[in-house]
Structure formats: structure tokens, C-alpha cells
Amino acid sequence: MLDGFDKIIDDVAREMTSAPVDSQFARRVAARIEEAAPAHRAIWTRPVLLAPLAAACALVIAVVVSRNTHVDVERIAPPVASHQTPTVSVPKTLNKEPRVVPVARASVAPRETARPEPASLPPLTVPPIGVEAMDVETLDVPPIVRAEQIEIDQIAIARIEIAPMP
Amino acid sequence: MSISRVDDADLVARAREGDHAAFTALVARHQSAVHRAALSAVGSAADADDVAQEAFLLAYQRLRSFRGEASFKTWLLTITWNQAMNHRRRTGRWWNRFVSVDADDRDLFETMPLASGESTPEELAAAGQLRREVRSAIAALPPKLRDTLLLAQSGDYSYEEIGAMVKAPIGTIKWRVSEARRLVRRQLETRGHFGDTERVALRRP
Numbered sequence: 001m002l003d004g005f006d007k008i009i010d011d012v013a014r015e016m017t018s019a020p021v022d023s024q025f026a027r028r029v030a031a032r033i034e035e036a037a038p039a040h041r042a043i044w045t046r047p048v049l050l051a052p053l054a055a056a057c058a059l060v061i062a063v064v065v066s067r068n069t070h071v072d073v074e075r076i077a078p079p080v081a082s083h084q085t086p087t088v089s090v091p092k093t094l095n096k097e098p099r100v101v102p103v104a105r106a107s108v109a110p111r112e113t114a115r116p117e118p119a120s121l122p123p124l125t126v127p128p129i130g131v132e133a134m135d136v137e138t139l140d141v142p143p144i145v146r147a148e149q150i151e152i153d154q155i156a157i158a159r160i161e162i163a164p165m166p
Numbered sequence: 167m168s169i170s171r172v173d174d175a176d177l178v179a180r181a182r183e184g185d186h187a188a189f190t191a192l193v194a195r196h197q198s199a200v201h202r203a204a205l206s207a208v209g210s211a212a213d214a215d216d217v218a219q220e221a222f223l224l225a226y227q228r229l230r231s232f233r234g235e236a237s238f239k240t241w242l243l244t245i246t247w248n249q250a251m252n253h254r255r256r257t258g259r260w261w262n263r264f265v266s267v268d269a270d271d272r273d274l275f276e277t278m279p280l281a282s283g284e285s286t287p288e289e290l291a292a293a294g295q296l297r298r299e300v301r302s303a304i305a306a307l308p309p310k311l312r313d314t315l316l317l318a319q320s321g322d323y324s325y326e327e328i329g330a331m332v333k334a335p336i337g338t339i340k341w342r343v344s345e346a347r348r349l350v351r352r353q354l355e356t357r358g359h360f361g362d363t364e365r366v367a368l369r370r371p
Contacts, residue, residue, distance in 0.1 A: 005351045005359075012300040013319035017202045019211040021218075025201075026193040029222045030186060036223060 174238040182229050189229075193222050196239055199322040200246045203331065206316035207250030208257070209305075217253050221246035240330045243323065247331040296359060303353040307346055314339055315346035 022028070172191070180188035200221055204214035225232075225245050232241055304312060310332070317328045318339070325336045332339070 005354060006347055008296065008300055009304070009315075009347055009350050010319045012297055013304060013316050014321060016209075016301065016304065017206045017316050017320040019201065019205055019214065021197050021201045022215065025197050025215070025218070026190050029193050029197075029219055030190050032219060032223050033186065033189070033226050036227070 175234065178229065178232060178234075178238055181226070189226055192238070192242075196242055197222075199239065200242060202320045202322050203243055203246045203317065204250050206313060206320060207247065208253055213253060213257070214250075217250045218246065220253075221249045224249065236330060240327050243327055243331050296354075299354060299357055299359065300350060303350040304346070306353070307349055311342050311346040311349065314342035318343045 172188075174192065174195070177188045177192050177195075181192065197218065200218045201214055204217035204221070205211065208214050208217055221242065225242050228245070232238065236244075304315065307315065313332060314328060314334075317323055317331065318325070323331075325339045328339050329336050334342075
């Protein structure tokens, strides 16, 4: 229950926020809205402002789009000119049948079909290169050559001249 | 159909389509609540008028952003309160208007029908003095408590609407009102006023 002070406090607080609203208030608001609206339109609908603004916007958009497209094409282009699929081969001297493991190419799309937006590209996934363990039963190694004798050609001396001693 | 029977949502829809009369009807419907909220914040009738006009103008310009998640009145009051806070920050002297009791205020207090014909001149003088001190004590409250007390006692807003305006939950609003009353009571008691002796101030004709 409110005591005497609380009632006075509430009463005074109510008085502090009570002031009669001007009877012309709504009309003045409407007038301000009318004033604000034409000025707002006049600035942004003038062709002399709109035309250069539109041209500038178009130019900026064109530059941004072209730059994005150029960067994306470079990013997704294959790094090597060769279009052959690289392989990993095992030498034929092995007994086991050599396996050829195809390796996924880094680039998945040719240059002509590159999409301009990098966000729309599917993520590149390179499957791991798996080479199974190879069992080798024998290795054919040619025997080492052992020399029995060394043949040296005879040295032929035609003449030896000895000078007389003094 | 009389425009007074059209609800706010319909008036807003019509105003969005460029019907100025519909927006004028919204202004007429809510001008009192907007004006009181502005007055609670800025403390001057003239400034409150300016703030209220700015709030309605801003509301008209932002009408397309009103999504109807809250009532139009709540949305409008939130705009009003933000405008009032901006005004308060710009001026920085709003509280002087509450604290100082100038000649006009004194006239207002002394001409108020505070008591019935049974009151003696001494009682009338005491009642006027008490009200001035209550007013001064309210003005000296911390801003959040003062704002909430004034909004709550204006009678135009629910606690939900006040909470939306000052961006605080309802529980906080209730606590602020209670705390504001307690601080004002304590201030009055330190000045020698006691509830039983001041009941004359409550007596209305």
C-alpha cells in the first residue's frame, strides 16, 4: 500500500510529464513531412546527378566483375600445359604385374568453362595415391665377372743406346 | 468507415502507400504519448515539442522498416526515446530545468488546486513547499531511475512499452520505480518531511 509520500511522488512525477499538446501539433507534423518529401525527391531524382552516378556505378561493377573473373580463371587454370594424366609406373623387372595408378588432375575444368564466381566452385579433392606393397620372389642379377688371368701385350724395344762413360 | 475505428496496422499500411491522412491520424492518436515520453526525457515543453515532431518525421521516413513485430505505438515510442536521448546529449543541460524552480514553475505550483477549502494558508504553503522538494528530489535521481519513474507515472505506458523504450526487462523497470520512490522518500525525510504531516498535499478538491 502506498504511503503519503508515494502518492505525492507519483502525483508530482505525473505533473512533470504533463503538458498540453498543441492543438496544431498534427498539422505541423504533416507540414514538416510535406516539406521534407519534395526536398528528398529533388536531390536524388535529378537526371544531372543520376546519369553520372549510374555511369560510375556501372563502371565500378564492370571493373569488379572483370577483375574477379580474371583472378578466378588464373586460379583454376592447370599449372602445366600437358593435359595427359600423370601416372606412377613400376619397372618391368619386377615379377608382379606393374600397376598403373591414375592420379587425379589438379584442375577439373578447362579454361573455357571456368565460372566467374570462386565461391561456386566445387572443392578440389585429390584422392590419395595408393601403392600396394610389392612381393619380389627373385631378382635376376647378372653374375659378377671373375678374371682368371691378365693378358698383357709384349713390349717390343727395338734398340737401346747407351752412351760411353767419360 | 470512420478513421478512429481503423487500427494502427491498417493506418500504417495506408500511410506506406502514400496516404498522408492516415499518417496524420496516427499522429493525432499517439501525439500525447509521444509528447509525454519526450517531456520525461528533456524536461521542457518546448524541447519536447521539437523532439516529438522529429520523432514523427523519422517514423514517417522509416515507415517501410516497421515490420509489425511490436505494436506501432511501441515502435514509435522507441524512436521518440532515442530522439530524446540524442537531444539530451546535445543540450546537456536538461536537468537544470527540473532542478531549478523558476518564476513560472513557482506560479504553477502555487496556483495548483492542492487542497480543499478546509486547508489553511499554512497548509497550502506547506503543500506547495513539499511538492517543490519532491520535484527537486526526483530531478536529482540517477537518470535511469528518474526516466523510469517519470515514464511509469505518466500513465500512458505499460511496463512492456517502457522496457522497449529504455531497453530493459520488465523486472528491472519495476525495481527502478521502487528504488526511485525509496530514494525520493529518503531525501524528503532528510529534509524533515514525514508522511503523516504532509497528507494535506494529497487532498484534491
